[in-house]
Amino acid sequence: MESIKTDLLVIGAGSGGLSVAAGAVQMGASVVLLEGHKMGGDCLNYGCVPSKALLAAGQAAHAMQAGAAMGVTPVAPDVDFAAAKDHVQAVIDTIKPVDSQERFEELGVRVIREYGAFTGPQTVQAGAHEITARRIVIATGSSPFVPPVPGLEDVPSFTNETIFDLRERPEHLLIIGGGPIGMEMAQAHRRLGCKVTVIEGQKALGRDDPEMAAIVLDRLRAGGIVIEESATAEKVSGSNGNIEVVATDGRVFKGSHLLVAVGRKANTDRLNLDAAGIESSKAGIKVDARLRSTNPKVYAIGDAAGGMQFTHVAGYHAGLIIREVLFGLPAKAKTVHIPRATYTSPELAQVGLTEVEAHRKYGVKLEVARFDYHHNDRAIATGHVTGAIKVMVVGGKPVGATIVGHQAGELIALWSLAIANGLKMSAVANMVAPYPTFAEINKRAAGAYFSPRLFDNAWVKRVVRAVQRWLP
Numbered sequence: 001m002e003s004i005k006t007d008l009l010v011i012g013a014g015s016g017g018l019s020v021a022a023g024a025v026q027m028g029a030s031v032v033l034l035e036g037h038k039m040g041g042d043c044l045n046y047g048c049v050p051s052k053a054l055l056a057a058g059q060a061a062h063a064m065q066a067g068a069a070m071g072v073t074p075v076a077p078d079v080d081f082a083a084a085k086d087h088v089q090a091v092i093d094t095i096k097p098v099d100s101q102e103r104f105e106e107l108g109v110r111v112i113r114e115y116g117a118f119t120g121p122q123t124v125q126a127g128a129h130e131i132t133a134r135r136i137v138i139a140t141g142s143s144p145f146v147p148p149v150p151g152l153e154d155v156p157s158f159t160n161e162t163i164f165d166l167r168e169r170p171e172h173l174l175i176i177g178g179g180p181i182g183m184e185m186a187q188a189h190r191r192l193g194c195k196v197t198v199i200e201g202q203k204a205l206g207r208d209d210p211e212m213a214a215i216v217l218d219r220l221r222a223g224g225i226v227i228e229e230s231a232t233a234e235k236v237s238g239s240n241g242n243i244e245v246v247a248t249d250g251r252v253f254k255g256s257h258l259l260v261a262v263g264r265k266a267n268t269d270r271l272n273l274d275a276a277g278i279e280s281s282k283a284g285i286k287v288d289a290r291l292r293s294t295n296p297k298v299y300a301i302g303d304a305a306g307g308m309q310f311t312h313v314a315g316y317h318a319g320l321i322i323r324e325v326l327f328g329l330p331a332k333a334k335t336v337h338i339p340r341a342t343y344t345s346p347e348l349a350q351v352g353l354t355e356v357e358a359h360r361k362y363g364v365k366l367e368v369a370r371f372d373y374h375h376n377d378r379a380i381a382t383g384h385v386t387g388a389i390k391v392m393v394v395g396g397k398p399v400g401a402t403i404v405g406h407q408a409g410e411l412i413a414l415w416s417l418a419i420a421n422g423l424k425m426s427a428v429a430n431m432v433a434p435y436p437t438f439a440e441i442n443k444r445a446a447g448a449y450f451s452p453r454l455f456d457n458a459w460v461k462r463v464v465r466a467v468q469r470w471l472p
């Protein structure tokens with residue numbers, strides 16, 4: 001057994017762990033990084049990267065049939081499903097070197113390719129290594145939650161960890177779960193030529209603003225995806241190519257393949273948390289606002305910390321941890337400015353409070369500024385007129401924004417900036433966006449907030465008339 005002493009031990013080389021390790025080592029700390037499986041974690045290997053690459057393949061196929069209104073004769077795409085998967089792998093391979101063991105070793109990190117388990121409050125065993133660290137960061141991520149639905153264990157099924165390896169095109173993909181994973185995978189597969197049925201226990205995209213989510217769901221249905229809501233999967237049976245899912249109300253769904261996408265569970269099983277006095281719940285490791293676990297020398301970040309589960313959250317946590325651990329500056333993790341986006345077409349993006357949440361919190365103080373895509377010239381020119389933005393405003397400052405439509409994921413970033421820095425709506429109104437861009441949608445939403453104040457205001461009209469009388 002090799003004994004190692006280090007300033008910082010990072011457990012897990014996914015989005016969060018890699019960011020902490022890279023930042024800490026470049027600032028002079030000694031860093032050991034443990035990874036039991038693939039460098040890059042979920043996002044690179046089974047999550048964001050392959051899902052966006054597959055969506056892009058679907059988009060390419062869709063574009064071949066979508067140009068009639070612009071004078072381009074639609075043609076049925078000839079989809080080579082295996083080649084689409086080669087594209088997914090090529091995208092992963094292109095990004096991979098950034099997350100590689102070699103790169104981190106070149107930066108000066110000691111990388112150990114083993115799973116880690118606590119043996120004491122500040123000690124972790126990983127294979128034939130025992131590492132004692134001044135501070136430890138748990139960045140072990142999450143795995144697909146597979147619900148205890150009778151029959152599921154005996155029927156061939158996929159999760160996000162296996163679906164990207166499937167090379168033959170599913171004739172009819174059944175997807176249990178209508179969250180972001182379910183809906184992104186539904187559209188990618190539909191556009192690549194599969195029949196798709198989504199079986200959702202409650203409401204598809206149910207965490208999002210219902211009016212804006214409905215715009216996405218309408219488009220997905222129009223694209224041929226069957227979305228069955230209030231359909232909790234109760235029983236699964238069948239064999240490869242012939243699968244049956246029965247919902248609690250007796251509805252029966254038949255398909256050839258099955259994807260399970262009903263949420264995540266934090267990766268804590270292997271960690272032997274009790275040995276370090278670290279408490280966890282079903283959601284993940286219990287942390288305070290500084291991301292400290294119940295053992296104050298041990299932090300948890302990203303999906304393992306059980307809050308919002310996104311790569312940019314893991315990256316944000318990493319920045320806070322570096323500040324706290326390296327400089328001793330306590331940092332508080334906030335969520336008000338954290339955006340999220342679902343990359344269907346149209347995209348659905350959110351930051352801060354939804355309209356319902358803002359109304360609950362602020363009541364009559366809430367004002368909602370709205371602008372529709374069909375008034376944006378770039379949207380008209382490119383045929384992306386379906387969409388809208390809502391900005392929730394209190395006391396002249398945005399407290400939330402929801403965008404549905406083309407490039408919503410890009411457009412939402414501005415509202416994160418505004419909320420993170422306490423900017424007023426006037427700051428967004430003062431911005432000049434190039435014409436014609438989708439970015440003008442953000443400015444026009446700010447304009448929609450000020451319009452009634454300027455144009456329907458008797459006082460403003462009186463002032464203008466008086467000034468006009470006096471002007472030479």
Ligand SMILES: Cc1cc2nc3c(=O)[nH]c(=O)nc-3n(C[C@H](O)[C@H](O)[C@H](O)COP(=O)(O)OP(=O)(O)OC[C@H]3O[C@@H](n4cnc5c(N)ncnc54)[C@H](O)[C@@H]3O)c2cc1C
Nearest residue numbers: 012014015016036041042047048116141302303309310311
């Ligand atoms: C299909 C899908 C699509 C997604 N799309 C997006 C998206 O578009 N945008 C977005 O922001 N987020 C997306 N996400 C979420 C995103 O992937 C996660 O939030 C992100 O990967 C979390 O990073 P992490 O560092 O916390 O964990 P991970 O990236 O999961 O990394 C954890 C690492 O720890 C390792 N590990 C676990 N236990 C141990 C141990 N005991 N010892 C050593 N190593 C260990 C694991 O092997 C893994 O490599 C998506 C997720 C899925 C499943």
Ligand SMILES: NC(=O)c1ccc[n+]([C@@H]2O[C@H](COP(=O)([O-])OP(=O)(O)OC[C@H]3O[C@@H](n4cnc5c(N)ncnc54)[C@H](O)[C@@H]3O)[C@@H](O)[C@H]2O)c1
Nearest residue numbers: 177178179180181182200201232233261262263309341342
């Ligand atoms: N674009 C992105 O940023 C992106 C994309 C994919 C995933 N993610 C991350 O991954 C997380 C997990 O995504 P997800 O879609 O797996 O989970 P989710 O929790 O967001 O959605 C799961 C859905 O499954 C439904 N469900 C649960 N049990 C069911 C059953 N027995 N029968 C039918 N429906 C059932 C739930 O009602 C819910 O709507 C997301 O919350 C997000 O943090 C992000």
